[in-house]
Amino acid sequence: MRILFTTLGSPSHGRAQLPLARALAAAGHEVLAATTPPIGSVFEHDDVRVTTPIDDVMPGADVMPELVEIAGRTDLDEKERNDLTLQVMSRSVAGGMARELLGSLLPVAQDFQPDLILRDGMDLASVLMGEKLGIPQLPTPSGTSNSLDPADLLPHLNVLREELGLPTHEDPLSVVPRGRIDYVPPELSFSKYLPASWSYRQTVNVDRGSVLPRWVAELPTDRPLVFAALGTALPMFQERQGSEEMPEMPFRMPDPNDSLRTIIEAVSRLDDCTAIVATMGIPVDTDGLPSHVHVAERLPQPLLLEAVDLFLTHGGFNSIREALRTATPVAVLPQFGDQHKNAQRIQELGLGRKVTESTPGAITGTCREVLADSAIAARARRARMSMLALPEIESAVADLEKLVG
Numbered sequence: 112m113r114i115l116f117t118t119l120g121s122p123s124h125g126r127a128q129l130p131l132a133r134a135l136a137a138a139g140h141e142v143l144a145a146t147t148p149p150i151g152s153v154f155e156h157d158d159v160r161v162t163t164p165i166d167d168v169m170p171g172a173d174v175m176p177e178l179v180e181i182a183g184r185t186d187l188d189e190k191e192r193n194d195l196t197l198q199v200m201s202r203s204v205a206g207g208m209a210r211e212l213l214g215s216l217l218p219v220a221q222d223f224q225p226d227l228i229l230r231d232g233m234d235l236a237s238v239l240m241g242e243k244l245g246i247p248q249l250p251t252p253s254g255t256s257n258s259l260d261p262a263d264l265l266p267h268l269n270v271l272r273e274e275l276g277l278p279t280h281e282d283p284l285s286v287v288p289r290g291r292i293d294y295v296p297p298e299l300s301f302s303k304y305l306p307a308s309w310s311y312r313q314t315v316n317v318d319r320g321s322v323l324p325r326w327v328a329e330l331p332t333d334r335p336l337v338f339a340a341l342g343t344a345l346p347m348f349q350e351r352q353g354s355e356e357m358p359e360m361p362f363r364m365p366d367p368n369d370s371l372r373t374i375i376e377a378v379s380r381l382d383d384c385t386a387i388v389a390t391m392g393i394p395v396d397t398d399g400l401p402s403h404v405h406v407a408e409r410l411p412q413p414l415l416l417e418a419v420d421l422f423l424t425h426g427g428f429n430s431i432r433e434a435l436r437t438a439t440p441v442a443v444l445p446q447f448g449d450q451h452k453n454a455q456r457i458q459e460l461g462l463g464r465k466v467t468e469s470t471p472g473a474i475t476g477t478c479r480e481v482l483a484d485s486a487i488a489a490r491a492r493r494a495r496m497s498m499l500a501l502p503e504i505e506s507a508v509a510d511l512e513k514l515v516g
Contacts, residue, residue, distance in 0.1 A: 115225035117234045118146040123429045125153030201263035212236035232256035247289045254428040254449030257302045312501040313436040321411035339423035340389040377474035426450035438495035
């Protein structure tokens, strides 16, 4: 088979796809990843061809005035604001953004002639490419697929279908006619609208050869170990904001520098724990930090979570799945996008708590609540067993071969 992967957003989106791409390539299939230049390096050490025709597409760039208006409305509560924002974002992702992606991806697909498209959740252009080329397409695990209502996407996709000379659809689930791929079992699903279909085991072996640094192995084990990380998307977003590729947003996103400083202050108050903070390259003044706080630029997160008692996370879907895989209770400090809904879902499942105020005191308090709640730890162990009951990712190869026929 020839399989086309499409990958947008941050490198974590590529990391979510990498085990599946690796398994397909190892089985002898030809794999091409079409992505942005910053994400291309995720695949460079595997037997995967990479092309980078996609510019930095910005979800919501074409509806920015409406998003600014929603952000400034005082008559909306948090749920109403989030729901309205998602409706407007749906118009962007299935409208202007999908049209732009079609211009970049359709020539690649016409040249490569794939038998199957495995797409990023933000890539709705590949829904239409699959219809145009007469081949199956499935979304890979992503927060976008989990969050957006296909009923909101349908009218905008139908506009593009008409432009392409394709039949329009009445069923909102026409966006996933062959199902979707997930790395969590149905009972732990974070998808609000899409049915469960192809579920495989989340792997802890994403980066080949990754090991924990020796200093981590020498940390004390007579007290809880807390790991805090801000994720890759927000620091990358801030670094590139204002460049020609990514114009400055007209409303304020969370500042990763402020968020990181707040997190470090919060874990500094956990003086009966050992804390590790991953900075993702954000400069940090470590002078005066208490001895129980250890700062590192990057660490192999899936490995470290196997030994952690609490994960203080931004709530990206990659990080959430990795915590489920390792039975790690979580305190979620959401920053933007699907992270707020992920935090809410974590609370519904009883696997952790959402931090409701972005202050050091609130973060510290939530961390202590999670650490003290033995029921959360028990449910996290149950979730890990459910994750381990899923078939390994390599079994997806045979399933996809049957799907393609």
